[in-house]
Structure formats: structure tokens, C-alpha cells
Amino acid sequence: MIRVVLVEPEGEYNVGFIARLCRNFDVKELYIVRPKCDLEQAKNFSAKGLEYLSKAKIVNNLNEALQGVDVSLSTSSIADSQGDMLRKSVTPEEAAKAFGDRHVALVFGRESVGLTREEIEMTDFLVHIPATPDYPVLNLSHAVGILLYEFWKLRRKETRPKVSQ
Amino acid sequence: MIRVVLVEPEGEYNVGFIARLCRNFDVKELYIVRPKCDLEQAKNFSAKGLEYLSKAKIVNNLNEALQGVDVSLSTSSIADSQGDMLRKSVTPEEAAKAFGDRHVALVFGRESVGLTREEIEMTDFLVHIPATPDYPVLNLSHAVGILLYEFWKLRRKETRPKVSQ
Ligand SMILES: Nc1ncnc2c1ncn2[C@@H]1O[C@H](CSCC[C@H](N)C(=O)O)[C@@H](O)[C@H]1O
Ligand SMILES: Nc1ncnc2c1ncn2[C@@H]1O[C@H](CSCC[C@H](N)C(=O)O)[C@@H](O)[C@H]1O
Ligand SMILES: Nc1ncnc2c1ncn2[C@@H]1O[C@H](CSCC[C@H](N)C(=O)O)[C@@H](O)[C@H]1O
Numbered sequence: 001m002i003r004v005v006l007v008e009p010e011g012e013y014n015v016g017f018i019a020r021l022c023r024n025f026d027v028k029e030l031y032i033v034r035p036k037c038d039l040e041q042a043k044n045f046s047a048k049g050l051e052y053l054s055k056a057k058i059v060n061n062l063n064e065a066l067q068g069v070d071v072s073l074s075t076s077s078i079a080d081s082q083g084d085m086l087r088k089s090v091t092p093e094e095a096a097k098a099f100g101d102r103h104v105a106l107v108f109g110r111e112s113v114g115l116t117r118e119e120i121e122m123t124d125f126l127v128h129i130p131a132t133p134d135y136p137v138l139n140l141s142h143a144v145g146i147l148l149y150e151f152w153k154l155r156r157k158e159t160r161p162k163v164s165q
Numbered sequence: 166m167i168r169v170v171l172v173e174p175e176g177e178y179n180v181g182f183i184a185r186l187c188r189n190f191d192v193k194e195l196y197i198v199r200p201k202c203d204l205e206q207a208k209n210f211s212a213k214g215l216e217y218l219s220k221a222k223i224v225n226n227l228n229e230a231l232q233g234v235d236v237s238l239s240t241s242s243i244a245d246s247q248g249d250m251l252r253k254s255v256t257p258e259e260a261a262k263a264f265g266d267r268h269v270a271l272v273f274g275r276e277s278v279g280l281t282r283e284e285i286e287m288t289d290f291l292v293h294i295p296a297t298p299d300y301p302v303l304n305l306s307h308a309v310g311i312l313l314y315e316f317w318k319l320r321r322k323e324t325r326p327k328v329s330q
Contacts, residue, residue, distance in 0.1 A: 013178055017304055024296045024303055048300050093318075129314065130321055131189045135213050138189055139182055142310040145303070149294065149311050153258075156295055 002151055003029040004144065005065045005072075005107040007115060012037040014111065016045025016053070017141040023049035025148035030056040031065040036110075062107070062119050070102040074115055074123040075147065077137040079130075089128035092150040100154040106147050111140050167316055168194040169309065170230045170272045172280060177202040179276065181210025181218070182306040188214035190313035195221045196230040201275075227272070227284050235267040239280055239288040240312065242302040244295075254293035257315040265319040271312055276305050 004027050009015050015037060022030055030052045032039075039053055046053055059065050066072050079089050090098070107123055109115035120126060129138060129146050138146070169192050174180050180202060187195055195217045197204075204218055211218055224230050231237050244254050255263070272288055274280035285291060294303060294311050303311070 017307065020304055021307060023300050026297045026299075045304075047302075047304070130318065131314075132191045132317075134191075135188050137212075138310070139185055139210075139212070142182065142186060142307060145307040145310055146314050149296075149314075152297075153295065 001029075001103045002027045002148070003031060003065075003069055003103070003105045004148075005031045005033065005062070005105050006035075006140075007033045007062060007107065007119060008036050008110045009108075009140065010036045010111045011140070012039070012041035013045045014139070014141040015039065016042035016049075018144050019046035019052035019056075020049035021141065021145050021148055022052045025152040027052075027148065031105075032056050032058050033062055033065050034060065062122055065107075066105055066122065068103070069105040071099050071125070072105040072107060072123040073099070073125050073127050074107045074120045075109070075127045075129075075143060076114060076120065077128070077131075077143075079128040079136070089126045092127055092129055092147050095125065095127045095147075096150045096154045100151055106144075108140060108144055166194075166268045167192045167313070168196060168230075168234055168268070168270045169313075170196045170198065170227070170270050171200075171305075172198045172227060172272065172284060173201050173275045174273075174305065175201045175276045176305070177204070177206035178210045179304070179306040180204065181207035181214075183309050184211035184217035184221075185214035186306065186310050186313055187217045190317040192217075192313065196270075197221050197223050198227055198230050199225065227287055230272075231270055231287065233268070234270040236264050236290070237270040237272060237288040238264070238290050238292050239272045239285045240274070240292045240294075240308060241279060241285065242293070242296075242308075244293040244301070254291040257292055257294055257312050260290065260292045260312075261315045261319045265316055269316075271309075273305060273309055
């Protein structure tokens with residue numbers, strides 16, 4: 001069971017697209033920590049994910065957004081190659097394999113400055129989506145889409161009915 | 166080597182985001198067939214992918230956009246479960262494994278109506294991103310992001326330097 005957590009998202013198109021992605025990949029919960037954009041405007045981009053915006057839990061801090069999950073994963077466009085990171089990052093694939101069957105929070109940062117070190121420290125693991133070292137900074141909602149897709153692939157394999165014959 | 170082909174894209178934010186994704190995942194070529202939106206506006210969403218918009222090849226039909234590639238893959242939110250598709254669809258993973266080392270065109274359709282049957286027929290294979298059967302229709306640029314990510318993962322595995330020790 002997946003909870004998507006957005007920390008201070010700034011772009012209404014991103015929030016709207018994320019609501020749509022939540023529907024596409026059957027996410028159970030959407031939490032938004034101190035939204036910095038207009039959630040009404042976001043509805044213009046949510047297509048059939050609209051209800052995720054009406055039902056989103058708006059909370060005051062990341063701690064609240066992490067209540068009740070088994071494991072929390074923060075995300076960053078910066079991998080751990082410099083060795084000066086808080087924790088070694090895992091790939092989306094590794095994260096899905098390790099935690100796909102748990103109640104997991106996927107935590108995404110601000111378009112402008114990502115997550116703070118304090119926020120990353122509050123989570124159990126850090127996920128980095130591999131991309132060109134030259135410019136690995138994805139747009140927020142596209143990072144969300146890739147994570148949800150990896151988790152979906154795994155759930156799909158596990159639940160796909162066996163064809164007997 | 167990857168060529169991204171967009172057929173009649175309608176949203177400038179999508180085209181801008183796709184330019185950014187092209188940079189994130191080191192795409193070589195971006196072709197746009199009869200753009201239906203303002204490419205200048207798209208630049209507001211392209212971040213460091215800006216140069217892909219300036220260098221994009223604008224062409225008049227899909228046939229032109231497919232010149233010179235080894236293999237072409239169209240994409241659709243509709244899988245082949247009904248048995249009435251032109252061709253059986255493959256997953257992004259299967260496509261990347263089969264064609265990741267070729268010069269491949271990835272062809273994406275209009276936000277409103279996708280690709281026509283004729284356009285799908287012009288390509289060699291059809292790719293469907295697995296998502297909830299209830300609503301598998303991703304937003305255009307998010308579908309592009311997931312495909313590029315799968316192809317990138319494979320290239321990364323193949324080119325990652327071996328650590329000896
Ligand atoms: N230990 C760590 N592991 C992974 N990413 C980290 C990290 N420490 C910092 N970062 C990344 O660096 C970003 C900013 S950390 C603070 C630096 C400053 N606010 C700035 O943006 O320049 C975080 O959002 C996170 O993405
Ligand atoms: N390659 C990548 N891997 C994992 N998450 C990524 C990512 N690229 C972007 N994101 C997600 O998208 C959010 C906005 S991008 C933040 C960029 C910001 N300039 C910074 O300094 O961090 C990030 O906080 C993260 O949640
Ligand atoms: N699940 C999925 N798998 C593969 N491509 C998808 C997808 N969801 C969206 N796309 C891509 O995004 C484009 C716009 S979505 C098109 C939706 C349209 N209502 C239709 O009838 O098809 C599609 O043409 C395809 O290129």
C-alpha cells in the first residue's frame with residue numbers, strides 16, 4: 001500500500017499530474033505538507049485523478065505525514081557518488097523489491113530546492129532515479145511517475161493470475 | 166540511440182517537459198510532427214532541456230519522422246486484451262531489452278486522441294505501459310518519461326564501468 005507525500009509543492013500542474021498518476025497506479029493515499037500552490041488550479045491537470053485532490057490529507061509537517069506507515073523513502077536528484085550523503089541511495093527497482101509489499105511512504109521535495117537534509121534524515125531510505133549525471137534533476141511529477149510505475153510493475157507481477165494450460 | 170517522435174502534441178507544458186526528459190535521459194533526437202501548440206511557450210517548462218526545443222526537427226508527417234531508424238515503436242494506453250488490436254503490445258521493459266542497442270524511434274500520440282490506427286500500423290511494434298486497467302491513460306509527458314527511464318536503465322547497465330577490487 002502506497003502513500004505519496006509531497007512536501008511544499010509549488011506548481012499546480014505538478015500536483016494535478018500527480019493526482020492523475022495516483023489514479024493510474026492505484027495509490028491509496030496522497031498527503032501534502034504545506035502546499036505552496038492552489039489546489040483548485042491543480043484540478044485542471046488531474047483528469048480522472050480529481051478525487052485524489054479532494055481527498056488529499058493536508059498536513060503541517062513531514063512527521064505527521066509519516067504517521068502509520070511501515071517504511072518511508074525520501075527521494076533526491078542527487079545520488080551518493082560524492083560520499084558526503086546522509087545515506088546511500090537505492091534505485092526505484094531496489095526500493096520496490098524491498099518494500100513493495102509494505103505500507104510505504106514515498107516522499108518528494110519542492111521543485112525549487114528539493115527536500116532539506118533534516119527531512120531526508122526523518123525517512124528510512126533515500127531513492128535516486130538514475131539519469132544522466134550531467135543533469136539528473138527530473139521535474140517533480142515525472143519523478144513521481146517513475147517511482148509509482150516501478151512499484152506498480154512489482155505489484156502486477158505478484159497479483160497476475162497464473163495461466164494454467 | 167533514441168529518437169523521440171511526438172505526433173501533433175497539443176500542450177506546451179507537455180512538449181517542454183519532454184524536452185527536459187530528453188536531456189535527463191540523454192536522448193539524441195526529438196522530432197515533432199505538426200505541432201499543435203506554441204513551442205515558444207513550451208520553453209517555460211523545459212528547464213535545462215531548452216536546446217532540444219531549438220534543435221527539434223519539425224516535420225509534416227510520421228513517415229518523415231521515421232526515416233533512418235532501425236526500428237519504430239508506437240505507444241498506446243490501450244493494451245491488447247480485447248484481441249482487436251493491430252498487433253500485440255509489449256511492455257517498456259521488453260522493448261528496451263529487445264531494441265535498446267538499436268537506433269529506435271519512440272512514437273507518442275496526441276493528448277486528445279492518441280495515435281490513429283494508420284499511424285500505429287506504420288510502426289514495427291506497439292508498447293503499452295502497464296497501469297490500472299480502470300484508468301491506464303497516462304498524461305503524454307509522463308508516458309514519455311517512463312519509456313525513457315526504462316531505456317536508460319538498460320543502457321546504464323551495459324555501460325557501467327566494472328568496479329575491480
Ligand atoms: N545526504 C543527502 N542525501 C541525498 N541528497 C541530499 C543529501 N543532502 C542534501 N541532499 C540534496 O540536496 C538538496 C539540498 S540540501 C540543502 C542545500 C541547499 N538548500 C540547496 O538546495 O542548495 C536536498 O534537497 C537533497 O536533494
Ligand atoms: N533523479 C531523481 N531521483 C529521485 N527523485 C528526483 C529526481 N529528480 C527529481 N526528483 C524529485 O523531484 C523533486 C523536485 S526536483 C528538486 C530539484 C532541486 N533543485 C534540488 O536541489 O533538489 C525532488 O525533491 C525529488 O523528490
Ligand atoms: N499506458 C500507456 N502506455 C503507453 N503509452 C501511453 C499510455 N498512456 C498514455 N500514453 C501515451 O500518451 C499519449 C497521449 S494519451 C492519449 C489518450 C487518448 N484519449 C487516446 O484515446 O489514446 C498516447 O498517445 C501515448 O503515446
